[in-house]
Amino acid sequence: MTSSKFLVLGIIAALLIAAVILVLPDGAASNYAEHGQPIFMFMSAALALSVAGMYRGDMRRVFLLLTGFLFFYGLFNISWLVDQAFEVLDEQFFKALLAYQIFSYAFLLGACIFILRVVSVPSLSSGSRIAVGATVLFGVAIVVNSFDEYGKILDINAEIAVSYLLIRIFDVLIMAALVPVLAMYVQNARSQYQESASFAVIGAAIIASLTLVYAYEFATNDSLWDIAEEEGSTLDFLFLFGYLSLIVGLLVHRLHQVISYRRLDGVLRS
Amino acid sequence: MTQASSSIAADRLSDQLWARALSKITRGPAEDAGRATMGDQISTFVPQVATSLLMSSNPAFSRVLYAAGYASSKRNAYFIMRRLGMPSDFFWKFDIWDDERAFTTLKKVMDRIFKSLMKKTAQGDLDLISVDVVNGRFVVEFKGCAECSGVGADRSICFFHAGMFAGVLGAMLDRDLDAWESECGGSGHGACRFVIGNPTDREIAAPLDDQLGSFTIEVDPVGMVGGSLERLRGDDNSGVVDVGYYQLLLASSVLSNLEIGGDACFETGARVGAEIIPLIREQYEGTPEQVIESLYSDLRYMTVDVIPEGDGFTVVIGEAPEIASPLNQAAFVPFIAGELDSLLEGLSGNAVRFASSERDGESLRLVFVPEV
Numbered sequence: 001m002t003s004s005k006f007l008v009l010g011i012i013a014a015l016l017i018a019a020v021i022l023v024l025p026d027g028a029a030s031n032y033a034e035h036g037q038p039i040f041m042f043m044s045a046a047l048a049l050s051v052a053g054m055y056r057g058d059m060r061r062v063f064l065l066l067t068g069f070l071f072f073y074g075l076f077n078i079s080w081l082v083d084q085a086f087e088v089l090d091e092q093f094f095k096a097l098l099a100y101q102i103f104s105y106a107f108l109l110g111a112c113i114f115i116l117r118v119v120s121v122p123s124l125s126s127g128s129r130i131a132v133g134a135t136v137l138f139g140v141a142i143v144v145n146s147f148d149e150y151g152k153i154l155d156i157n158a159e160i161a162v163s164y165l166l167i168r169i170f171d172v173l174i175m176a177a178l179v180p181v182l183a184m185y186v187q188n189a190r191s192q193y194q195e196s197a198s199f200a201v202i203g204a205a206i207i208a209s210l211t212l213v214y215a216y217e218f219a220t221n222d223s224l225w226d227i228a229e230e231e232g233s234t235l236d237f238l239f240l241f242g243y244l245s246l247i248v249g250l251l252v253h254r255l256h257q258v259i260s261y262r263r264l265d266g267v268l269r270s
Numbered sequence: 271m272t273q274a275s276s277s278i279a280a281d282r283l284s285d286q287l288w289a290r291a292l293s294k295i296t297r298g299p300a301e302d303a304g305r306a307t308m309g310d311q312i313s314t315f316v317p318q319v320a321t322s323l324l325m326s327s328n329p330a331f332s333r334v335l336y337a338a339g340y341a342s343s344k345r346n347a348y349f350i351m352r353r354l355g356m357p358s359d360f361f362w363k364f365d366i367w368d369d370e371r372a373f374t375t376l377k378k379v380m381d382r383i384f385k386s387l388m389k390k391t392a393q394g395d396l397d398l399i400s401v402d403v404v405n406g407r408f409v410v411e412f413k414g415c416a417e418c419s420g421v422g423a424d425r426s427i428c429f430f431h432a433g434m435f436a437g438v439l440g441a442m443l444d445r446d447l448d449a450w451e452s453e454c455g456g457s458g459h460g461a462c463r464f465v466i467g468n469p470t471d472r473e474i475a476a477p478l479d480d481q482l483g484s485f486t487i488e489v490d491p492v493g494m495v496g497g498s499l500e501r502l503r504g505d506d507n508s509g510v511v512d513v514g515y516y517q518l519l520l521a522s523s524v525l526s527n528l529e530i531g532g533d534a535c536f537e538t539g540a541r542v543g544a545e546i547i548p549l550i551r552e553q554y555e556g557t558p559e560q561v562i563e564s565l566y567s568d569l570r571y572m573t574v575d576v577i578p579e580g581d582g583f584t585v586v587i588g589e590a591p592e593i594a595s596p597l598n599q600a601a602f603v604p605f606i607a608g609e610l611d612s613l614l615e616g617l618s619g620n621a622v623r624f625a626s627s628e629r630d631g632e633s634l635r636l637v638f639v640p641e642v
Contacts, residue, residue: 002355002357003357053368054367054368054371055363055366055367055368056366056367056368056403057366058366059363059366060366060368118363118366189359256357256359256360256362257360257375260355260356260357260360261378261379261382263354263355263356264354264355264356264379264382264383266355267296267297267354267355268295268296268297268354268382268383268386269295269296269297269386
């Protein structure tokens with residue numbers, strides 16, 4: 001079996017494991033989402049740490065920073081911890097949330113910078129430019145789409161409203177930073193006749209994890225508050241799928257040599 | 271044939287020989303050399319004496335050997351990796367792997383493919399000794415090297431394998447590499463050792479340039495053939511190499527330059543023939559025809575039928591690596607012709623000269639006429 005096949009099978013398995021949430025009864029589905037999301041994020045963090053050990057220099061830094069991001073993002077997914085923080089911080093919660101977001105995204109941004117140092121691509125191809133352009137448009141739409149809600153919150157609490165808007169803006173900015181990096185990586189891989197698809201899956205899964213909620217917001221026309229109340233929903237399924245895909249991408253990246261080496265036994269005499 | 275077209279033909283032959291070697295380590299039927307009587311192995315003396323004498327008469331031949339080993343192995347190792355299903359990104363970002371992972375993974379793949387290949391073709395026992403990822407340097411050891419073992423040289427002489435290992439590693443890691451031989455089994459070390467690295471690395475370029483640049487070698491064909499016969503009779507199978515190795519040497523380093531190098535090969539063969547006459551007189555009994563036939567048979571080189579014709583001779587040779595598939599040289603086998611010329615003259619006492627060669631089915635008919 002090739003790594004690419006392993007990756008495809010892994011993603012299909014991720015899809016099936018995530019889809020379980022759609023058939024579970026409400027309570028069980030909500031439990032699954034509540035526990036599954038942080039567990040999968042921590043598993044990703046552990047795998048990213050293990051991948052970091054495979055490299056040195058900038059590539060090691062990329063995966064160490066990714067480990068940091070996944071760990072803190074995983075913490076953010078522990079609902080009782082967030083509820084606890086909300087109770088303790090009360091009105092300061094959204095400010096703290098913003099600070100936490102900036103803190104965890106700093107890891108991701110750092111990883112992007114080090115990827116760019118590893119992947120030396122002088123300019124974006126036309127396909128990549130279209131992808132980046134589409135991302136920027138999507139980002140603008142995400143921010144514009146929040147103006148109504150922002151206005152409503154502003155009438156109640158200005159600080160919360162600003163935090164609400166800034167959280168979105170930071171999500172959009174990090175997405176806008178990730179997409180060209182991923183595009184450059186894919187360009188670089190193609191120019192070198194390489195096919196390390198696992199890395200692309202990792203990047204895509206991270207982008208998806210950050211932006212799925214906004215895509216869902218567009219698709220359903222629900223507000224974020226309503227979406228946050230839903231448990232065991234299609235959105236949870238999408239998040240679980242994104243996190244599991246991240247695990248699959250990291251796992252295949254970690255096992256690429258092992259999987260490929262096994263093929264030799266199939267064709268060589270013992 | 272132009273130089274360019276003969277070079278392409280030589281590349282095609284060396285590719286076929288690599289494919290044949292590969293069939294020996296892959297599942298499924300292995301291709302043999304098509305030598306029903308002589309088998310797939312040949313005395314190491316045959317390739318050794320040809321290359322070392324060519325180097326002693328032309329110091330630039332070491333560069334030809336190095337370049338030939340590098341080009342044919344780099345091209346073919348790449349195809350071998352793909353053919354065995356190794357993805358092109360197997361060693362993705364190798365230059366930023368940590369040393370332990372780099373060493374373990376590279377050794378594992380090298381052992382599974384190229385060590386097996388070297389072993390199956392009896393060229394030697396290849397081992398990766400160390401990897402220095404930061405400086406891009408590698409050390410490999412090669413025990414029982416078919417290129418030098420038993421030669422008794424006073425310096426490093428394994429240029430073909432130096433090029434070959436640089437090419438193999440270069441193909442695996444998708445980069446250009448060079449190699450120089452830090453220790454040579456032929457000059458008394460237990461094994462050959464090659465240091466491989468970036469062509470711009472002074473630690474690689476300077477010693478390699480030094481080894482290729484000022485080359486002198488003293489060759490003792492008598493000692494070599496004597497030692498080889500002794501080893502072959504000792505039944506320990508240590509003095510043989512896969513015939514494909516000799517064919518690869520010929521295809522990649524001699525055939526593409528045949529128009530220029532043919533005379534040198536003839537002279538080299540003649541020199542070997544002349545020098546070993548006392549030894550084979552001592553070791554063999556019988557008529558010149560019987561002695562020659564037995565010598566080549568013992569060396570597992572070729573089947574020979576020497577037919578006296580007046581004061582001259584017709585020699586029908588079969589299964590010689592030069593005429594066996596895929597080389598199929600139709601008319602020009604300068605090394606054999608030169609060697610036979612000296613042997614026939616020395617053993618029979620008749621002054622003869624090589625007159626012509628003609629393909630006769632699977633055999634080659636060489637005609638030696640009396641010297642006027």
